[in-house]
Amino acid sequence: MKVVIMGCGRVGAQLATMLDKEGNEVISLDVDAYSFRRLPADFKGTALLCNGMDEDSLKKAGIETADAFVAVTQGDNRNIMAAQIAKKIFNVPKVVCRIYDPLRRDLYTLLGLDAISPTTIFAQMLKDKIEGKE
Template identity: 30%
Template sequence: MRAVVVGGGKVGYYLVKALIEKKHNVTLIEKNSTTCKKIAEELNVDVICGDGSDVEVLKDANIEEADVVAAVTGKDEENLVICQMAKVNFNINETIARINNPKNTAIFKALGVDKTVCSTQVICNLIEGEFNSEPLQVIESINSGEMVLVEAKIDKKSAWIGKSVEQLKLPKECLIISIVRCEKVIFPRGNEDIIEGDKVLIIINTNRKKDVEKSIIGG
């Protein structure tokens, strides 16, 4: 997966670092030349020194080849402009913007930004989740990583299809908190059946994640 990250501050730095560790192809755009030099020396990443809201700079970063663009500068207005340019000028399917003021969330959504987040790890998980084939996507870490909130996307191959919640063989350290079905949230009882297309949100101990994955794929 190829990602373009705009903004080389702390959020951008650790986001790029995390994506590189996951073997993704990343290009970073940052205005400050000193920051660019420092990141280029520390990380194995292509760094473009320039304004991420400049069309020519985006072209230099080969944005046309990107699967996702993440705008994580310290200014909400810049992140909005960058995401809109990625959509309008380069037809990027997936844009993610860092938001510093939560009050701007509705505005960003209304103006076409696909996802808005305020956490480096959440941004990374969103990007990762768009392009991996694992049955569980980690949404957020809880209690210093001891537990995780995960999303199970139920496709036609899932062993959970047609089973009720109470029939699922899950670890006791696991709690199904909701099912998203056709944009509606269901708070399931034991007799609620799982169907194809459901997104099941689960809280589980990190060390039991593999057990839940095996249950989903029928292992």
């Protein structure tokens, strides 16, 4: 599977590492070269210093033949925009984005984006923990 990941922060780097170890073709994008330090020395994928909202950069990353695109930058707006570009312009089969704001996540899910809100997930985990529903 070919996966393009926009954002090489903690989550993006962890996901890239996991997918790479399973033998997938992984392309990690970030606007800050320092972010790539999170990738292990034995990472076999590609690290590209570029803006994942730029169509030319996405083409350089091979988005046109990607099986999946994941947007996990720190910015909800960037993630939403990049996910829409991947889905609507490049017709990537599986597009997932992180959206911190639960209200926005609900709205964009209604509009057809596969969005995950770690805020909601973690709050539910904490609630379950304090209620003893581990």
